[in-house]
Amino acid sequence: MIFIGEKINGTRKLIQQAVLDRNAAYITEVAKAQADAGADYLDINAGTSPDRETEDMLWLIDTVQGAVETPLCIDSSSPKTLTAALERVNKTPMVNSVNADPARLGSFLPLIKSRNCAVIALAMDESKSGMPKDNAERQANIERIFKATRAAGISDGSVFVDPLIMAVATDQTAGVQTLEVIRWIRATYAEAHITGGFSNISFGLPNRALVNRTFLSLAIAFGADAAVIDPCSVTIIESLKATDMLLGKDRFCRRYTVAAKEGFVKK
Amino acid sequence: MIFIGEKINGTRKLIQQAVLDRNAAYITEVAKAQADAGADYLDINAGTSPDRETEDMLWLIDTVQGAVETPLCIDSSSPKTLTAALERVNKTPMVNSVNADPARLGSFLPLIKSRNCAVIALAMDESKSGMPKDNAERQANIERIFKATRAAGISDGSVFVDPLIMAVATDQTAGVQTLEVIRWIRATYAEAHITGGFSNISFGLPNRALVNRTFLSLAIAFGADAAVIDPCSVTIIESLKATDMLLGKDRFCRRYTVAAKEGFVKK
Numbered sequence: 128m129i130f131i132g133e134k135i136n137g138t139r140k141l142i143q144q145a146v147l148d149r150n151a152a153y154i155t156e157v158a159k160a161q162a163d164a165g166a167d168y169l170d171i172n173a174g175t176s177p178d179r180e181t182e183d184m185l186w187l188i189d190t191v192q193g194a195v196e197t198p199l200c201i202d203s204s205s206p207k208t209l210t211a212a213l214e215r216v217n218k219t220p221m222v223n224s225v226n227a228d229p230a231r232l233g234s235f236l237p238l239i240k241s242r243n244c245a246v247i248a249l250a251m252d253e254s255k256s257g258m259p260k261d262n263a264e265r266q267a268n269i270e271r272i273f274k275a276t277r278a279a280g281i282s283d284g285s286v287f288v289d290p291l292i293m294a295v296a297t298d299q300t301a302g303v304q305t306l307e308v309i310r311w312i313r314a315t316y317a318e319a320h321i322t323g324g325f326s327n328i329s330f331g332l333p334n335r336a337l338v339n340r341t342f343l344s345l346a347i348a349f350g351a352d353a354a355v356i357d358p359c360s361v362t363i364i365e366s367l368k369a370t371d372m373l374l375g376k377d378r379f380c381r382r383y384t385v386a387a388k389e390g391f392v393k394k
Numbered sequence: 395m396i397f398i399g400e401k402i403n404g405t406r407k408l409i410q411q412a413v414l415d416r417n418a419a420y421i422t423e424v425a426k427a428q429a430d431a432g433a434d435y436l437d438i439n440a441g442t443s444p445d446r447e448t449e450d451m452l453w454l455i456d457t458v459q460g461a462v463e464t465p466l467c468i469d470s471s472s473p474k475t476l477t478a479a480l481e482r483v484n485k486t487p488m489v490n491s492v493n494a495d496p497a498r499l500g501s502f503l504p505l506i507k508s509r510n511c512a513v514i515a516l517a518m519d520e521s522k523s524g525m526p527k528d529n530a531e532r533q534a535n536i537e538r539i540f541k542a543t544r545a546a547g548i549s550d551g552s553v554f555v556d557p558l559i560m561a562v563a564t565d566q567t568a569g570v571q572t573l574e575v576i577r578w579i580r581a582t583y584a585e586a587h588i589t590g591g592f593s594n595i596s597f598g599l600p601n602r603a604l605v606n607r608t609f610l611s612l613a614i615a616f617g618a619d620a621a622v623i624d625p626c627s628v629t630i631i632e633s634l635k636a637t638d639m640l641l642g643k644d645r646f647c648r649r650y651t652v653a654a655k656e657g658f659v660k661k
Contacts, residue, residue, distance in 0.1 A: 295639060299647065302642060303641055306615070306641075328640070332647060332650070332651065332654075333654040333655065334632070334636075341633060341636040341640060342640050344608055344611055344612065345637070348615060348616075349615075365601070366604070369601075372562060373570075373595070373609050374569060374573075374612075377566070380563050383599070384600060387600040387601050
């Protein structure tokens with residue numbers, strides 16, 4: 128599993144305030160906690176208005192890079208911000224995200240290719256809401272994206288497909304649809320990674336942590352191998368370690384056993 | 395999901411002592427707890443020596459039937475005990491179990507057919523250990539069993555196949571093998587139920603409840619629809635409710651939401 132730490136996201140109030148206040152101590156703390164917990168990438172989203180996003184993103188990058196060695200996942204929809212961010216990072220980052228919108232693909236893919244980055248690809252399109260209404264639309268969007276990434280010379284193994292996960296509370300078939308499209312992606316693009324905002328599934332339900340851990344486990348069994356999550360969440364991490372072991376990916380159950388001894392998340 | 399409450403089993407010390415002491419109060423308490431928690435069947439295993447098993451089984455049946463309305467699952471390998479038990483029950487029970495042993499099939503199937511019972515079918519054979527060494531043996535045993543049940547006029551829908559689940563701590567592939575054979579059973583015998591002693595998977599590991607809940611969730615996603623479990627375990631039940639919902643089997647997420655409100659297991 129590849130973990131992308133989700134916590135440094137300016138759409139969260141505490142993070143946005145820390146960005147506006149240039150509160151480096153708080154950002155450093157959140158970065159270190161995720162890095163210590165074993166995140167493979169740290170998502171970095173300034174979440175501020177377009178006129179100041181680039182400046183805020185660069186401050187975040189400097190702050191996080193000053194605190195941890197973990198590569199970043201540059202989370203922005205602005206080519207200007209992305210260009211500046213790619214100049215500033217000191218390790219090859221992941222880019223979050225492209226989608227099937229030709230304008231986005233046209234502006235982002237050359238940058239991604241030139242830096243040899245991995246990229247998160249959302250199964251949405253350029254229409255007003257962008258959200259796919261079913262798996263047929265998801266699949267069509269994913270096919271358009273791979274056509275573009277392949278044409279740009281980006282290997283399938285650098286693409287992290289996010290099928291766009293909806294809330295099961297508003298659509299009872301949301302879970303099944305996600306699992307089915309994950310199986311389809313795994314069968315169709317064998318080298319690609321499959322990720323997602325898995326916690327969307329539990330929106331509006333009680334005991335969200337239970338629903339999230341259960342769903343992530345099912346998603347992995349169907350072919351997901353990456354997740355944008357809180358790597359400090361014991362309920363998520365213990366479930367992932369158990370799932371990996373049960374799927375035969377943990378020799379002699381050693382990683383599970385060691386993690387269980389340590390309480391699953393390093394303090 | 396069909397839950398078979400596993401707790402009244404004489405191979406457990408406290409139950410065996412209660413049987414030997416004719417401690418009806420204790421058996422009644424364990425029966426009521428499982429019935430209140432929503433068990434569909436209560437497994438009844440006397441677990442005593444062959445010379446007294448029938449007598450103990452009949453006492454257990456009378457005691458449990460005096461306390462709850464839940465149908466029983468008669469757990470014995472003795473045709474004599476089974477015959478007596480089937481005379482004594484006041485609701486159609488499940489029978490636990492047959493396997494591919496021709497002697498067992500020959501003695502049990504006529505009784506099962508005459509009473510119209512459901513039956514648990516273990517994927518083992520008549521050899522010394524009986525345990526299948528791989529899925530090829532599991533499949534061969536399962537095929538032999540269905541040949542016999544069909545010949546005896548027992549419908550596939552009355553058969554609860556138990557693929558025999560081994561410990562992942564002793565064989566790293568145990569989880570994957572189980573999931574694969576579950577998928578095969580579901581595809582090959584569409585009407586059959588699939589159950590198992592899912593807690594075997596975690597033998598020898600720390601935090602067994604975590605491993606069990608995770609594995610049960612994966613098994614359901616692959617096609618299992620019944621389980622021999624402790625229906626009073628919150629960790630198991632909450633995981634099952636979440637899984638059912640995520641697999642689209644819970645209209646408007648109502649059963650999950652109500653269960654979450656009640657703490658998942660009725661007190």
